Amino acid sequence: MDELWEKTYDVYGYAPLFKMPCRYCKREMQLRFSIIYKDYSMIQKYKCPSCGWFAMFEIDEDKEYQKRVFERRGKLHTITPTVEELSEDEEIARQLEGLGYFGGRDGE
Numbered sequence: 001m002d003e004l005w006e007k008t009y010d011v012y013g014y015a016p017l018f019k020m021p022c023r024y025c026k027r028e029m030q031l032r033f034s035i036i037y038k039d040y041s042m043i044q045k046y047k048c049p050s051c052g053w054f055a056m057f058e059i060d061e062d063k064e065y066q067k068r069v070f071e072r073r074g075k076l077h078t079i080t081p082t083v084e085e086l087s088e089d090e091e092i093a094r095q096l097e098g099l100g101y102f103g104g105r106d107g108e
Helices: 063-072 090-098
Strands: 005-007 014-016 030-036 042-047 054-059
Touching: 014 042, 030 063
Parallel strands: none
Antiparallel strands: 005 014, 030 042, 042 054
């Protein structure tokens, strides 16, 4: 596991140590969901910002670490990157603006 994922010691828990291009359009995948279950197993879901394809990875190596991540999250099972984190990518920022997550009408 250590050669594939690194511990981030934040609310997301892990970051990949490998390139993760979309299998269809080859664009780099972005973290979309991080889920910790009651048994402290963890799922990391990545999504292609261009075509929307999802990839899911189960990480079940260090339950004590994952328990600490769960506590750091305020005991939230599912967490997603913030709009600010997602919008660091220009394509995603454009999509979020189109969906009304930021920008929009003046004065409202």
